[in-house]
Amino acid sequence: MPFLLLTLLFFTLSNAALDPDSVYQSFLECLPLNSPESADNLSSVVYSSTTNSSAYTAVLQNYIKNKRFNTSSTPKPSVIITPTTESQVQAAVLCAKKLGVQIKIRSGGHDYEGISYVSTEPDFVILDMFNFKTIEVNIEDETAVVGAGAQLGELYYRIYEKSGKCIRTSF
Numbered sequence: 133m134p135f136l137l138l139t140l141l142f143f144t145l146s147n148a149a150l151d152p153d154s155v156y157q158s159f160l161e162c163l164p165l166n167s168p169e170s171a172d173n174l175s176s177v178v179y180s181s182t183t184n185s186s187a188y189t190a191v192l193q194n195y196i197k198n199k200r201f202n203t204s205s206t207p208k209p210s211v212i213i214t215p216t217t218e219s220q221v222q223a224a225v226l227c228a229k230k231l232g233v234q235i236k237i238r239s240g241g242h243d244y245e246g247i248s249y250v251s252t253e254p255d256f257v258i259l260d261m262f263n264f265k266t267i268e269v270n271i272e273d274e275t276a277v278v279g280a281g282a283q284l285g286e287l288y289y290r291i292y293e294k295s296g297k298c299i300r301t302s303f
């Protein structure tokens with residue numbers, strides 16, 4: 133019987149959603165411990181669903197390309213982190229692991245199933261890569277180095293710009 137109670141208690145605890153505000157505060161505390169950047173720089177890329185609600189909603193909706201997931205009942209992340217440097221990306225991943233919060237990584241918007249920003253976990257955060265849009269096309273080498281947040285149309289345009297050729301794709 134004590135074992136059953138313990139199991140039930142654990143089950144309840146592990147499925148209970150954390151307070152979104154406490155997730156936000158935990159990230160604000162954790163990020164500077166895992167990055168050489170200042171606490172101010174780090175907090176300027178973290179959007180809380182409560183503290184920064186209107187900016188948070190704007191950032192969240194910006195890369196929802198599928199209307200089906202643009203509803204009030206779609207599960208929302210506790211925070212959205214929009215890194216501008218690689219060290220911020222590293223710190224965000226380390227902190228999500230330390231805090232036991234699922235991390236969803238959203239890139240250039242070609243995920244039409246919403247997998248990069250919807251979750252069935254009670255707590256999750258989005259690491260939104262839209263600031264990483266650099267595209268370097270090298271025609272001689274036939275290579276392209278593409279930032280995670282670049283969109284397909286932007287990539288095709290840059291390739292066209294350098295090569296004068298359009299790309300034909302089939303899905």
Ligand SMILES: *[C@@H]1O[C@H](CO)[C@@H](O)[C@H](O)[C@H]1NC(C)=O
Nearest residue numbers: 168169170171172173174216
């Ligand atoms: C904070 O960000 C500014 C502007 O991006 C940068 O110049 C500065 O080096 C950063 N400071 C720290 C301590 O990370």
Ligand SMILES: *[C@@H]1O[C@H](CO)[C@@H](O)[C@H](O)[C@H]1NC(C)=O
Nearest residue numbers: 175176177178179183184187
């Ligand atoms: C969110 O709000 C807090 C408190 O007003 C502010 O310090 C922080 O910079 C805001 N975050 C962003 C990403 O704007």
Ligand SMILES: *[C@@H]1O[C@H](CO)[C@@H](O)[C@H](O)[C@H]1NC(C)=O
Nearest residue numbers: 193194196197198199202203
């Ligand atoms: C999502 O909803 C917001 C607010 O209703 C709207 O401004 C935005 O255009 C919508 N985005 C898409 C892709 O439907």
